[in-house]
Amino acid sequence: MRSRHRGGWRAVPAVAAAVIGALLATGGTAGARTTAAQATAAAPPAYLTQEAAYGAGTVTNGWERVERYRDTTPGFQAAGAEGYAPDGRGDQDGVRVTYFGGVTRPTSDRFLLYSAPGWNTGARTTPVLLVHGANDTADRAWANPGESGGYGCGALSCPSTGLMQYLAARGHRVFAIGFAHKQGDNLMQAQAVGDAVALIRAKLGVSQVDLVGWSKGEVSTRAYVSSLKPAWGRAYAGDVRKLITLGGPNGGYDYPYAHGWAHDFSIWPECGGKINAPSPHSRMTCYGTYTAHPEFSMTPSGGYDDYPGQRQMLARWDGVYGVDQSAQDWYTTYYGGQGFYTAGDGIQKAIDAGSLVVPLQRASVPASVTTYLLAGGTPSVVGIFNENRGPSDGVVFVSSALDSTGIATVGGKATVTSANHLELGWNSAAQAQVASWLA
Structure with a gap:
């Protein structure tokens, strides 16, 4: 979805970042004290292998730690590598190349788990996993909307902090996932979302996690909780408390x-x-x-x-x-x-050839997952032809973002009239609404 932007579907290339050094694979950043949450943490699922971890003094954009994991479930390997545009436009860029071990076209059985400051000390009981959209990264989407420079955030100038810092400052224990393929299969990415939830639960000794899915990220988060999966995939584990979608194409887009x-x-x-x-x-x-x-x-x-x-x-x-x-x-x-x-x-x-909009609606979000739908109301994304056929955020119709078909428990709906599709991750009213729903 999108045309010259990142928060959900398309974007300008990110600027290169500093080379990141590897740290030890367990615990937190080097020298971090052991907390009660860490002391009660359980072992991660056996099918997940941590391949690398990057931390203190080297991770950029305000994150505290980034880890790379591989899901060894045979189905991922049987599915084969997802295709990349041969001219390199879909390759990983910037610091993500380092996180993925120097590989610009990682396979989809690998993903990144980002941890924000306070991930193991925040006072809020239920941790939050942020799930970015198409052709985006966890860095630009949630931590530094200005990483790509002007236009990358949907406006002429972009802030240097985002929803990650906003929530962490309010006591939330915040994590984010980074996908290997920027335009990848949402069913495989839904499996990675489930993997990230399992890891967070193991790290913190909690039973549930809240999910925030932006744009295309709505599809993978919703697919996970709805158990819409590949034949080889794992079903929903009952470990999500709330699902919040930001500009998600719940009713699809054209x-x-x-x-x-x-x-x-x-x-x-x-x-x-x-x-x-x-x-x-x-x-x-x-x-x-x-x-x-x-x-x-x-x-x-x-x-x-x-x-x-x-x-x-x-x-x-x-x-x-x-x-x-x-x-x-x-x-x-x-x-x-x-x-x-x-x-x-x-x-x-x-x-x-494979739309998931109707299958997702039929699969249904379980009643136990309270779901909140947020739409942007201003078609003002800089640098693209904005959607003008009906009320929209510039890419997704408001009526699609707020479509609750197949959602058993709707906790709330809201439209941020001041935000376009790419501003939903950093607009102050949008951030306040997300924080309110999480609370």
Whole structure:
């Protein structure tokens, strides 16, 4: 989802960070005192292997510790490596390359667990796991919205702290997950979310964790608690107290198909695009040259399938808000076919190839998980063509973000009218609302 941004679906590349040194694998940062929480901690699940840990004096963006884990469940290996765009636009960047052991294209059985200051001393009983969105990282999403520079946070200038610091300052024990594949399969990422929850429980000796899922992160968090999983995956373990979604496409989104022409210019290299995002087209004319790029297609094409996580969020909204008929090739972009400048299969074929919106609604969030839905109300994301067919945050319709179909216990809904999609992680009103729900 998204076009030139990070908090959920797409973003400008992150700036490089300092090289991180490895620390010992257990306990906390070097020299940290043992706490009561650590003393009661249990062993992590046997299928999780800690491969590295980075900490005091070296971890950036205000975090205290970052660990890399590998899930050794055979299903991950049997599933094979997820595809990456061959030109490198989807590779890990900055300090994340160090965290992933110098690997720019890590396999999806690996993930990062970030720990905020106070992760083992905060007064709040239930710890919080923050789950970022597409083409994003835990660093930019939650700790330093300005890591990518201007525009990366949805505004002309970006703050240097985010929801992580806000919650930690209020006594919450805060963690975040970092995914190996920035646009990966949400069912595999849901397994990683479950892994992170299990690790937090083991570290702190608690029975439950609260989840905050932003944008695409809503899909993986919701899939976990709903036990929507690969055939080889583990079911929900009953270990989540609250689920909070920020700008999540609970009712799906169709932005790339409704605004395909403007969307493509940020992607197609011949047009000057370089954003790590899928295109509704497989062919396009740029400056007089008709080119094919199956590797950027939303649907599997030419042996490529690099964006399954985006396809899983699709739903048709043409029956509610129509299609942007001012866009070039609008009809063939949305419904499929050969247009004047583009060719593609249309949104329905992509939905049929694996959208998770309806399966998630049918699977249902258990009644024991109190769920809160937060929407942004300002379509003002800087640098993209903002969604204008109905009330939106610039990418996701408000009615989609607040769609509670398949959610048994809704604890609250709210719209932050001052925030666009990328501001939901650092807007002061959004942060206050999240803190209120967590309390």
